Amino acid sequence: MTSEPLLAFKAGRSQRREGTNFVDAMQTKGIISLHKEDDLLHFKWTNRLTGETEEDLILFPQDASFSKVSQAPGGRTYILKFMSSNQKHFSLPKVLASGLYWHTLSSLSNERLTDSKDKFTARDEEFARNVNVLLENPEGSLTWNIASGSSTNSQVPASEQAAASSVTSSLPQLNADQLARLRELVATMASEPAPVQPTVSLSDVLTVETLSPLFTNHPDLISALFPHLPPDLPMPPSEEVLQRVIASPQFQTAVGNFDQALHTGLLGGLVRGLGLPEEAGTGVEPFLRAVQDQARREGGGSNDSGASSRDEMETD
Amino acid sequence: MDDESNGWQLTESDPGVFTELLKTLGVKLVVDDLYSLDTETLSTLQPIHALIFLFKWVSNQDERGGGSGTYDDAFPGFFAHQVVNNACATLAVLNALLNIPALKTGPELQDLLSFTTGMDAQTRGLAITSSGFLREAHNALSPPSAISLDGLHVPKTSEEAYHFVVYLPVAGSVYELDGLKRSPVRHGAHSDGGEGWTSKAREIIEARIATYPPGSLAFNLMAIHDDSLPHLQAHLRAAQSAGDDFVTAELASMISQENDKRMRWAFENSLRRHNHVGLVHALTLALAKAGLLGSVTDQAKTKLKERIEKIRKDGKMEEH
Numbered sequence: 001m002t003s004e005p006l007l008a009f010k011a012g013r014s015q016r017r018e019g020t021n022f023v024d025a026m027q028t029k030g031i032i033s034l035h036k037e038d039d040l041l042h043f044k045w046t047n048r049l050t051g052e053t054e055e056d057l058i059l060f061p062q063d064a065s066f067s068k069v070s071q072a073p074g075g076r077t078y079i080l081k082f083m084s085s086n087q088k089h090f091s092l093p094k095v096l097a098s099g100l101y102w103h104t105l106s107s108l109s110n111e112r113l114t115d116s117k118d119k120f121t122a123r124d125e126e127f128a129r130n131v132n133v134l135l136e137n138p139e140g141s142l143t144w145n146i147a148s149g150s151s152t153n154s155q156v157p158a159s160e161q162a163a164a165s166s167v168t169s170s171l172p173q174l175n176a177d178q179l180a181r182l183r184e185l186v187a188t189m190a191s192e193p194a195p196v197q198p199t200v201s202l203s204d205v206l207t208v209e210t211l212s213p214l215f216t217n218h219p220d221l222i223s224a225l226f227p228h229l230p231p232d233l234p235m236p237p238s239e240e241v242l243q244r245v246i247a248s249p250q251f252q253t254a255v256g257n258f259d260q261a262l263h264t265g266l267l268g269g270l271v272r273g274l275g276l277p278e279e280a281g282t283g284v285e286p287f288l289r290a291v292q293d294q295a296r297r298e299g300g301g302s303n304d305s306g307a308s309s310r311d312e313m314e315t316d
Numbered sequence: 317m318d319d320e321s322n323g324w325q326l327t328e329s330d331p332g333v334f335t336e337l338l339k340t341l342g343v344k345l346v347v348d349d350l351y352s353l354d355t356e357t358l359s360t361l362q363p364i365h366a367l368i369f370l371f372k373w374v375s376n377q378d379e380r381g382g383g384s385g386t387y388d389d390a391f392p393g394f395f396a397h398q399v400v401n402n403a404c405a406t407l408a409v410l411n412a413l414l415n416i417p418a419l420k421t422g423p424e425l426q427d428l429l430s431f432t433t434g435m436d437a438q439t440r441g442l443a444i445t446s447s448g449f450l451r452e453a454h455n456a457l458s459p460p461s462a463i464s465l466d467g468l469h470v471p472k473t474s475e476e477a478y479h480f481v482v483y484l485p486v487a488g489s490v491y492e493l494d495g496l497k498r499s500p501v502r503h504g505a506h507s508d509g510g511e512g513w514t515s516k517a518r519e520i521i522e523a524r525i526a527t528y529p530p531g532s533l534a535f536n537l538m539a540i541h542d543d544s545l546p547h548l549q550a551h552l553r554a555a556q557s558a559g560d561d562f563v564t565a566e567l568a569s570m571i572s573q574e575n576d577k578r579m580r581w582a583f584e585n586s587l588r589r590h591n592h593v594g595l596v597h598a599l600t601l602a603l604a605k606a607g608l609l610g611s612v613t614d615q616a617k618t619k620l621k622e623r624i625e626k627i628r629k630d631g632k633m634e635e636h
């Protein structure tokens with residue numbers, strides 16, 4: 001019986017080329033997940049193609065750490081490093097005893113390797129930081145930056161993190177030169193504040209109730225929505241059809257999925273297609289802020305009240 | 317985009333979805349929900365070709381479907397094993413369709429039938445799963461995903477373990493086709509008179525439901541049956557020319573109900589196919605332009621906060 005994961009994120013395996021210090025990302029898509037089963041922390045890797053859990057390691061507190069191998073191209077390679085004194089706790093083959101490599105690349109084409117570097121680093125490191133929280137203490141509480149309140153504490157650029165980090169770990173199979181470039185993840189992340197849970201859900205923003213004043217007081221804004229209705233509806237678009245769509249379980253599910261997708265912080269490319277800056281794809285609040293800005297640019301929202309009026313005054 | 321489940325996406329078990337699938341497969345039959353198994357309910361849908369029994373799968377304790385059946389390893393019809401989880405709805409539909417005598421289907425389904433002749437159930441399951449045409453037909457009504465989130469909800473919990481079983485008459489006996497069982501299960505001969513095979517099927521299904529402790533089984537029944545519209549329209553014309561106003565009005569009302577249902581299916585299916593991200597953005601933008609987004613966001617924040625507090629409170633209460 002598999003328990004609900006404490007934490008899960010998409011990741012592939014990487015492999016060190018034998019006799020070299022090259023680490024190659026492997027194609028097979030997978031998921032790293034951490035579970036607590038029978039009071040023991042399991043670190044699992046599940047092949048997303050077959051659904052099979054190909055790696056299931058029991059890790060005792062402080063047995064291992066999860067850190068970035070920053071000299072790897074693309075900067076999205078991580079190592080689960082085992083503390084040698086604890087090897088007796090689990091039956092790992094000798095070869096693997098020093099560490100297992102992983103990557104968080106969504107595609108292995110060269111373009112993505114260079115292109116995605118900055119975009120995803122912050123999200124990766126957030127996952128990695130939380131993995132370490134659990135490796136340290138399976139009862140530890142996870143914290144996420146993604147939907148944090150103000151834009152000022154949004155993600156620190158990868159370059160800054162790199163500059164701030166120092167060598168605090170050692171890997172037996174790497175030479176001194178490489179060690180000098182190895183950056184310990186926990187050290188860099190520890191300096192960041194740890195805000196709590198997401199503060200707003202898109203499913204609460206777009207409801208039949210919240211949208212009803214739009215229909216009663218702003219009929220001028222309604223027809224602009226028609227092009228976004230499904231093209232193959234069996235009836236012509238109208239205000240009534242639009243309200244039916246908003247009330248439908250299919251639309252509500254789509255809102256929920258988009259809300260969740262925003263929490264992954266990976267929607268930079270997608271929101272650009274909506275005429276929004278990439279930052280809008282890093283969380284629900286950044287998305288709402290960016291749409292507010294967009295409305296202002298297109299002329300509107302001038303009589304808004306509530307929290308975001310503060311934002312308006314800043315830009316005035 | 318994602319290769320989870322070999323590209324087979326999870327679909328809704330909805331009669332409108334199944335009917336659309338049949339249309340894609342070139343089959344002119346209709347699927348409807350059955351809220352009751354009584355003779356009157358079934359009579360409005362006759363002729364019924366197969367019943368789809370969808371239930372939350374508890375365990376394999378019920379090896380032979382209620383104890384009354386026997387495995388028929390020499391089953392004369394089409395039977396395929398379920399080899400990919402998300403494909404179970406389409407697999408059940410195929411196990412039903414390909415055993416309906418003289419059924420008109422599209423060329424793809426005919427090809428599949430001749431291609432899989434002589435194969436064992438497992439190989440047939442693999443052939444279905446690797447058919448690009450079937451996968452596309454199956455996925456057509458899954459929402460297009462802007463981003464793959466499937467992998468983040470691991471592992472699939474038992475909550476999602478719904479299972480599809482088909483009951484239909486083959487060569488004078490009622491059979492249960494379950495893609496997770498070794499072979500089709502034969503439940504005995506049915507009579508051709510009166511209500512026909514569905515009377516026997518009702519006994520079998522009711523016996524099966526009775527083997528589960530009350531309340532432990534969530535299930536849904538659907539019927540694959542002839543499209544009633546052409547039939548109703550022919551009757552309407554006959555009643556009109558006979559000058560029977562009462563029957564004419566009754567038939568007209570049935571036809572209009574049926575058309576309303578098709579309209580609703582078409583509406584829901586177009587919502588299923590659509591990517592709503594553009595609408596989500598446009599609605600948010602309209603709220604902002606109307607000057608409402610700030611206050612709506614504040615309300616939403618309060619709501620989420622209250623939900624989180626409630627969860628915390630409930631969690632604490634459980635500890636006591």
